[in-house]
Amino acid sequence: MAALLKSTRDIALLTIGFWRGFRGDELASLTIENTHAERYIGIKFYLGSTKGDRQNIGREYKTPSLSKLCPVEAYLNWIEAAGLTRGGVFRGIDRWGNISDRPLAAHSLIPLLRGTLDRCGLPSEIYSAHSIRRGFATWAASSGWDIKTLMDYVGWSDMKSALRYVEPAQQFGGLIRKLEG
Template sequence: MDKVDQYLIAATRENTKKSYAAAVQHFEVEWGGFLPATADAVSRYLADYGATLSINTLKQRLAGLARWHIDQGFPDPTKAPIVRQVLRGIRATHPAQERQAKPLLLTQLETATQSLDAEIAAAIEAHSRPLLLRLLRNKALLLVGFWRGFRSDELVRLSVDSVVVQPGHGMVFYLPHTKADRQYRGTPFKMPALAKLCPVEAYLAWQNLAQLEQGPVFRSIDRWGHVSEAALHVDSVAPILRAILAQCELEASELYSSHSLRRGFANWAMSSGWDIKTLMTYIGWKDVQSAMRYVDAQDPFDSTRAAVSPILTSK
């Protein structure tokens, strides 16, 4: 493999590579298609799954097939008019409302944090270090994830080496790359210390007890209180969040995911008077469409929104 090939591989994100590989495997193995494929074969493939797979999933499969053909030097059958027409027909025949995670409201964040604080106090009294570690990690994960609107993959990629903390003032996280950072320039994320629900205090409490000096911020913990050297798996963030919310008896906790933190913060910010440009800059969105997918239209009769007051100010 020469340097050009190495850089080409590096330019494609790992999740994208996995998605493309899964698309090719699904076409070849599960459907029984042959590569290189014809436009007719791709059209029949779409038709067979048009009623069972979402339009976004079908588009991802097409992207994977397109990449395979381009990489192998074959004409791309997914660009054929018949394929595009079949896809439009599927969208018209099987319209589906986009599923979105339930936003975590500020009042719910406060309830969950109070529940964690009560458990933390009980764990300290019981001298249970394994439980205390887990609770402090979960509290930091919850508050950092909410106040920065981080995705689950961003949370698990946070590194102690790339965090600068000023107790009582704030901290800065640095991520070498994000989904919106197409140029791989790296992005700093500032976070102030807060009078309530403070992510800086939560982060420091977790870091100090776990004695983290380098490596991932958020890690798994075994029953004996051993903190792993590796980061949490990206798929474990949502179950941790649901467990936190279930413990404080939040209704329908199973409907929440890691995107609930991002959506919850976006809705809080807009309800607190942020303009869309400020929100986009803070979160890191590059286009309005991406931002608006996370923001619900405000109900003028919703008293719970009106009761939320801004607290994102430095101590």
């Protein structure tokens, strides 16, 4: 039971983290009360404060339902399997399958991510919680997103900050060379 719960949670954490380009602290801050998911439609998250929210006014983040690796389905599967109705979305699970009442701490996401990658046979030591965000930014750039769309979607206000997350080979048609030159 514990292994199934952990797998379901980890799939939700990775798919939501990737498709939203969330940082670890944003994933750790998600609450059920501020998340609205509709199967086959999409998911909305409200975060009252984030690193990029200098005025502390909060922001809503939306992600559509997808046909593969869907964050909406992953979220609903996790919430249903865990029987959660309020509080933090992502929580610790002990070896007996007991789910913590408290949300995961942002610093605990790195060992969680590395453990998941280890179980998949991937080289985990080179990854951190920011790797999820970086992966999304690189995927978006290689999929034809323009820098403005990516910045708006993820919540970056500074282009140089955004470009630090995109692998150099995928950076928007040499835009980084223009900025640095």
